[in-house]
Amino acid sequence: MLRKTEITDKQRRTIYSILLAGSLLGTLASLVLSHEAIVLAREANAVLSCDLNSVVSCGAVARHASAYIFGIPNSFIGMLAMPVFVTIAVAGISGTIFPRWFLKAAQLGAIFSLLCLGWMFYMSYVVIGALCPWCLVMDVAFLLIVYALIRYNALTDNLCTKGRVEVFIKNIVQKNYDAFIFLSIAVLAISAIILKYGSQLF
Numbered sequence: 001m002l003r004k005t006e007i008t009d010k011q012r013r014t015i016y017s018i019l020l021a022g023s024l025l026g027t028l029a030s031l032v033l034s035h036e037a038i039v040l041a042r043e044a045n046a047v048l049s050c051d052l053n054s055v056v057s058c059g060a061v062a063r064h065a066s067a068y069i070f071g072i073p074n075s076f077i078g079m080l081a082m083p084v085f086v087t088i089a090v091a092g093i094s095g096t097i098f099p100r101w102f103l104k105a106a107q108l109g110a111i112f113s114l115l116c117l118g119w120m121f122y123m124s125y126v127v128i129g130a131l132c133p134w135c136l137v138m139d140v141a142f143l144l145i146v147y148a149l150i151r152y153n154a155l156t157d158n159l160c161t162k163g164r165v166e167v168f169i170k171n172i173v174q175k176n177y178d179a180f181i182f183l184s185i186a187v188l189a190i191s192a193i194i195l196k197y198g199s200q201l202f
Contacts, residue, residue, distance in 0.1 A: 007155040013093055015152045020089035022144025027082040029138040033075030036062055036134075050133050055200040060130035066123040074120070078138065081113065085145055092152075100158050107149040108160055114142045121189065131193065131201075140186065147182045154178075 039046050050058040117139050124131055153159050154173040159166050172178050
């Protein structure tokens with residue numbers, strides 16, 4: 001039987017600290033990617049600082065259609081979203097209690113963003129055949145963000161799901177399996193990159 005979930009002050013500060021780390025990492029990646037998008041807008045054939053070879057190339061990824069939504073670079077959207085998560089994290093560490101609907105919305109937004117990043121990783125890995133280091137940094141950032149928000153909402157009985165799915169997620173969090181799951185996703189992605197590209201990465 002699922003026991004009632006509770007969160008301690010230490011857990012709250014730890015979770016929001018993880019959220020802050022992911023948010024700051026994502027902010028840095030968004031800044032760099034946005035700057036590169038501006039550079040490419042000025043000179044389409046410009047060589048970017050992370051264009052190391054044919055495989056590790058921000059330029060190859062940034063020039064592809066998947067790097068834009070309605071003609072707007074994806075990184076610009078990240079620039080709008082990341083300060084929101086930074087603010088949530090800082091306020092949460094300080095003890096702010098957010099409305100339940102707000103944290104549910106933040107969780108859904110973060111999950112949607114991670115799914116979009118997963119699609120972009122697929123496009124880079126399979127279609128473009130090149131990897132953008134700063135895009136990978138953004139992937140890691142949102143893994144941390146989603147992990148933190150799901151864990152917090154699970155421990156405060158505020159998940160966006162109901163029924164068996166909610167019980168399943170709470171059980172995972174209560175047994176601390178969620179960190180293993182998110183770490184496994186990162187390890188699988190890294191392994192896939194090494195298996196496909198190997199020595200071409202360096």
